Amino acid sequence: MTKNNVHGLSRRRFVAGAAAGIGLAGFSRPVRAQAAPRVVVIGGGFGGATVAKYVRMFDPAIQVTLIDPARSHITCPFSNYVLAGFRTMDSITHSFINLRANGVTQVLGTATAIDPVAKTVRLAAGDPVPYDRLIVSPGIDVRFDAVPGYDEAASEKLPHAWKAGSQTLLLRQQLESMRDGGVVLMSVPGNPYRCPPGPYERAAMIAHYLKTAKPRSKILILDSKEMFSKQPLFQDGWKALYGDMIEWVPASKDGIVKRVDAGAMTLHTDFAQHKGDVINFIAPQWAGAIARSAGLTNQTGFCPVDPVTFESTVHRGIHVIGDSSIAGALPKSGFAANSEGKVCAMAVVNLLKGRPPEAPTYVNTCYSLVGPDYGISVAGIYKPGPQGIVEVPNSGGTSPREAPLDARKAEAVFAEGWYRSITADIYG
Amino acid sequence: MNPRVTAAMLLAAGAALCAPGAARAQDANPMLLALSCAGCHGPEGRSPGSIPPLWGRTAANVLESLAGFKSGQRASTVMGRIAKGYTDTELEAVARYWAQPAR
Secondary structure, three states, rough: OOOOHHHHHHHHHHHHHHHHHHHHHHHOOOOOOOOOEEEEEEEEHHHHHHHHHHHHOOOOOOOOEEEEOOOEOOOOOHHHHHHHHOOOOOHHEOOOOOHHHOOOEEOOOOOEEEEEOOOOOOOOOOOEEEOOOOEEEEOEOOOOOOOOOOOOHOOOOOOOOOOOHHHHHHHHHHHOOOOOOOOOEEEEEOOOOOOHHHHHHHHHHHHHHHHHHOOOEEEEEEEEEOOOOHHHHHHHHHHHHHOOEEEEEOOOOOOOOOOEEEEOOOEEOOOEEEOEEEEEEOOOOEOOOOEEEEEEEOOOEEEEEEOOOOOOOOOOEEEEOHHHHHHHOOOOOOHHHHHHHHHHHHHHHHHHHOOOOOEOEEEEEEEEEEEEEEEEEEEEEEEEEOOOOEEOOOOOOOOOOOOOHHHHHHHHHHHHHHHHHHHHHHHO | OHHHHHHHHHHHHHHHHOOHHOOOOEEEEEHHHHOOHHHOOHHHHHHOOOOOOOOOOHHHHHHHHHHHHHOOOOOOHHHHHHOOOHHHHHHHHHHHHHOOOOO
């Protein structure tokens, strides 16, 4: 018997109970006592798995259902270290088994539509899943309509590798097959995109591999921006560890890629064309498909939310967290999604009990490796303000630019510790 | 998950939800403040890796560290930058949360 069948059986009982509850309590009031409130979470990444676990932890009387087509999650954080060759895919893959042990029910499937009036999630296959509160955390989708020539087929030759998995392995295999003296091209989109410092850490991790295996090779980063996260720290680190191997071209120096010729392995800018032996095309992004099809996005392609509860400002009763949401000053990072997941879990528990949500504080701490013993970080504390989520003044920021090598080494060690802690917090 | 810890978590959650001040919008819930720490220091503050654990420490000990990070008297990589984002009252609340007996 499949998991779906087991789930379907228990669900029918819950539907009957919930219907009775609504009849007694009226539509405008939360369903209580007669049936367990139902929280449904779409997506088992850093945001979704966190909110699922913490809703159960805050109130075990709530029934929590996670909808995800996989039984595990491959993390984007640390996938750059797979490219460098010092991490395996297994080591960045985290099973949902402990979520289930914590009382979260998984529906193995893909959410295809949301009915915000009937309060159900439709699946690619199987019965619709009813909810009292829904949390949408699908992460980003890569846009295949943004840069001419870069479509899904092109991504099989020029991997974006911005969703960890087969794309990560494809890029690693291409780097392994590349000749010494080859050119690795990277294209980086304009803001907003997942993991602002990620492309620059990736350049360093690819350089680390090339320095040992193919030292005559080059990395050329064509950027759609003028500046980037932790820029002076990255540029100092690149120079110190890899000399001139990495070259960065900002938008104003003709860095914006206007057209992709996948057949010729060439990226076209306004005034030049660049041929690559390997091309990592980090394309522009938007919210995951289910958020877009449910109409939760605005003209930016991402989802506007309340800064206190992460409830959608489009559809009440639906929350959007993680990279799909517009979270003000909070970056699109795994740590931020974890922080948002805890705040959203508490807000959902309060709202289901008819209580006002509480004033939250959000945190982001983000490590990047420049080399195996060379780490840098950025941290921030955030609170909701009248204009959305803003950073607490006079706090946070990046590692100091002038720092001894043992400080860089300490941050590399802490990066590893951070990954072990946060994945234990979410999937442990 | 350790059942004893779960019970402690739930008690803490219940206390926070039921506290008279819970509805005051500007009062930060100590648990919500403190749970951010788990992102680096691990669930229940039991860091499985290289980051120092919060588990098993007294409130005074945690607060002494946090105050030192905030003032800059205590050297750190990232904690100085983080501690500066909190008021002294918030840091006290965080320290007390992590020192709960069941923890």
